[in-house]
Amino acid sequence: MSGSERLASGQRGCSRRGSTASSGGTSDSPGDEPGSVSAGSYWQDPLAIDMSRRAVPAPRVRRALRAVYVINETVNPQSPDSLALKCFREACEDAHAVLETVPFGRLVLGETGTLDCFYNADVAVVEMTDPYCQPSLFYHLGVRESFSMTNNVVLCCDSNLTSLQSLQGCYGNYIFIPYIVTTSGKVFCCEASMMKCLTEMFQPHFNLEPLLMPLVDRLTKLLEETQINSCEYFRESIRNEIRKAREMYSGKELREALARIQQQLDSVELLSADIVMNLLLSYRDVQDLNATIKLVETLQKLPTCNVAELPNIKFHYCFALNRRNQPGDRERALSVILPVVETGKQISSDLYCLCGRIYKDIFISSDFTDYESRDKSCYWYGMAFEHEPTLHSGINVAVFLMAAGHKFDTSPELRKIGMKLSSLLGRKGSLEKMQFYWDVGFFLGASILFNDQTKIIQASEKLYRLNAPVWYLASAMETYLLYRRFKMDTSEQPLAKQDLVDFWMEFLLSICRDKAPTDKFLVLILEPTKVFQPTHLTVSSSDKDKAVSMWHVSPAEENGIHTWIFSVTSIRGVSVSKCNERCCFLYVLHNFDDFQLYFPTELHCKRKQTAVIDRLKKLR
Numbered sequence: 001m002s003g004s005e006r007l008a009s010g011q012r013g014c015s016r017r018g019s020t021a022s023s024g025g026t027s028d029s030p031g032d033e034p035g036s037v038s039a040g041s042y043w044q045d046p047l048a049i050d051m052s053r054r055a056v057p058a059p060r061v062r063r064a065l066r067a068v069y070v071i072n073e074t075v076n077p078q079s080p081d082s083l084a085l086k087c088f089r090e091a092c093e094d095a096h097a098v099l100e101t102v103p104f105g106r107l108v109l110g111e112t113g114t115l116d117c118f119y120n121a122d123v124a125v126v127e128m129t130d131p132y133c134q135p136s137l138f139y140h141l142g143v144r145e146s147f148s149m150t151n152n153v154v155l156c157c158d159s160n161l162t163s164l165q166s167l168q169g170c171y172g173n174y175i176f177i178p179y180i181v182t183t184s185g186k187v188f189c190c191e192a193s194m195m196k197c198l199t200e201m202f203q204p205h206f207n208l209e210p211l212l213m214p215l216v217d218r219l220t221k222l223l224e225e226t227q228i229n230s231c232e233y234f235r236e237s238i239r240n241e242i243r244k245a246r247e248m249y250s251g252k253e254l255r256e257a258l259a260r261i262q263q264q265l266d267s268v269e270l271l272s273a274d275i276v277m278n279l280l281l282s283y284r285d286v287q288d289l290n291a292t293i294k295l296v297e298t299l300q301k302l303p304t305c306n307v308a309e310l311p312n313i314k315f316h317y318c319f320a321l322n323r324r325n326q327p328g329d330r331e332r333a334l335s336v337i338l339p340v341v342e343t344g345k346q347i348s349s350d351l352y353c354l355c356g357r358i359y360k361d362i363f364i365s366s367d368f369t370d371y372e373s374r375d376k377s378c379y380w381y382g383m384a385f386e387h388e389p390t391l392h393s394g395i396n397v398a399v400f401l402m403a404a405g406h407k408f409d410t411s412p413e414l415r416k417i418g419m420k421l422s423s424l425l426g427r428k429g430s431l432e433k434m435q436f437y438w439d440v441g442f443f444l445g446a447s448i449l450f451n452d453q454t455k456i457i458q459a460s461e462k463l464y465r466l467n468a469p470v471w472y473l474a475s476a477m478e479t480y481l482l483y484r485r486f487k488m489d490t491s492e493q494p495l496a497k498q499d500l501v502d503f504w505m506e507f508l509l510s511i512c513r514d515k516a517p518t519d520k521f522l523v524l525i526l527e528p529t530k531v532f533q534p535t536h537l538t539v540s541s542s543d544k545d546k547a548v549s550m551w552h553v554s555p556a557e558e559n560g561i562h563t564w565i566f567s568v569t570s571i572r573g574v575s576v577s578k579c580n581e582r583c584c585f586l587y588v589l590h591n592f593d594d595f596q597l598y599f600p601t602e603l604h605c606k607r608k609q610t611a612v613i614d615r616l617k618k619l620r
Helices: 003-013 019-024 045-053 080-095 104-109 112-120 134-146 161-168 192-201 215-225 232-248 251-263 273-285 289-300 311-324 329-341 349-365 371-387 391-403 412-427 437-449 453-465 470-486 498-512 602-619
Strands: 066-071 098-103 123-127 152-157 175-181 187-189 520-526 532-539 548-552 563-566 571-576 583-588 595-598
Touching: 066 080, 066 104, 066 112, 080 098, 080 123, 080 152, 080 175, 080 187, 080 215, 098 104, 098 112, 104 112, 104 134, 112 134, 123 134, 123 215, 134 152, 175 215, 187 215, 232 251, 232 273, 251 273, 251 289, 273 289, 273 311, 289 311, 311 329, 311 349, 329 349, 349 371, 349 391, 349 470, 371 391, 391 412, 391 437, 391 470, 412 437, 437 453, 437 470, 453 498, 470 498, 498 520, 498 532, 520 548, 520 602, 532 595, 532 602, 571 602, 583 602
Parallel strands: 066 098, 066 123, 123 152, 152 175
Antiparallel strands: 175 187, 520 532, 520 595, 532 548, 548 563, 571 583, 583 595
């Protein structure tokens, strides 16, 4: 079957105008995007977070406006400050807003509950008549502005014209409302200069109150016109907590930290797209698939939140279902993602690749016998490559064409893809300048496809140094396993660096496995020149004279020592590095330098340390 026929077969197997297409949503659904989304935007951390911040916000049910007023506990009940607070209470009642008051002293002291209340209110009102309070109040208003909380009201009694004029140069973007208190105790909005002008125009007995707006009416109108945009302070706090957790923790500790953070999300308003995306990316990196699925399914059940309908959220939900692979998971993932890609609208190639990924895993799980899934995977990766040619989609298309029997020397389609991949690889620039694991991983995939052993070795080492996440390595190495299985046998002699290539491929594969060996290890010895030397290491369970054995793989220099055998008595100890949990030190006697050993994972490192210590205890 030719490549075009295979793609047509795949297209028939998943028609782009199938019956499920109607569930893809209308043009104004949150799943639609106004423009093209570049490849990698759904899973490369910086791009994914940036896109989620621009995503359509979840609709919310109108709730009561939350207002806060800073009170000075030392003033008397008939002071202008107290009368202004009374007016604000009446305004809140008229506008059906919820009012909370916070003491000025507690705000200045930075009490957590007081700060949360002040920063998270929809509207904050402060009374600035007392010059002593002004610096602190302006500071806290500035903090609110930093959280995009822009509904800030400054009140000032117009009894001191000089103080008022000095304040007018400071209020910036705040809503500034001067007011006066009449002899009868009524409060009106009015500046002193206007009041002076009015008194000069009219006789002393003339009643000016009908010409002025009561402060209650001004505040009521302001509250009624205020758009609810709260929780930004809490959102920023959550973002910072997630960021710090990802920087400080890994593995089980990061899972626990993320669980604690998620417990704080007790309001739909906190579930902004970027916070959800931060959580999903973090869950993905620690492979907490259950947490990813549970979070998205919880969002799906909330009637006032449509974050789960965004295509990038669906992407990570389907990715987690596919990876978890419990009964029905992959079918569920396809039922979610296929309606999105079958709409015929312009979507990100990431979604096409995810469809290819799911069918690819079904093909691998069938022990490479489900040819229908093979062809569907080839079709969807081909769609991605046609939509936006990338190394990701192109490498997979080429591998699946090889799985179907194509050869580079006889298949025009495969040669065409190979030439395009060469061009894309060249645009990436030199390996030394690549800083992101995904670029290095695709460089490795292309190098494997072209059988460039030098680049395979270099890219493998850099991928390890970058500490690429397991989920990404697993995806890249599964593509390698497909290639290794279906590449055509040749009569050519093995190339000189084949042993090193085999070592690195097995080294990266061991990172993806859940279990670590107990007696045979693949390690990297860090030489004094900071060069990694691939090495085999064994721990004997019975021979005292050969407790630990090590030998280099294809050493670059023939001269020198490349094999070591250490007896029980010559080993002084072993310890895990505090700077890198994948590294440990082997201390031995009669050797100028101790050995700094790097293992595929932290688990391998600890398993080796345990194995050596156990052997020493048994054999001594």
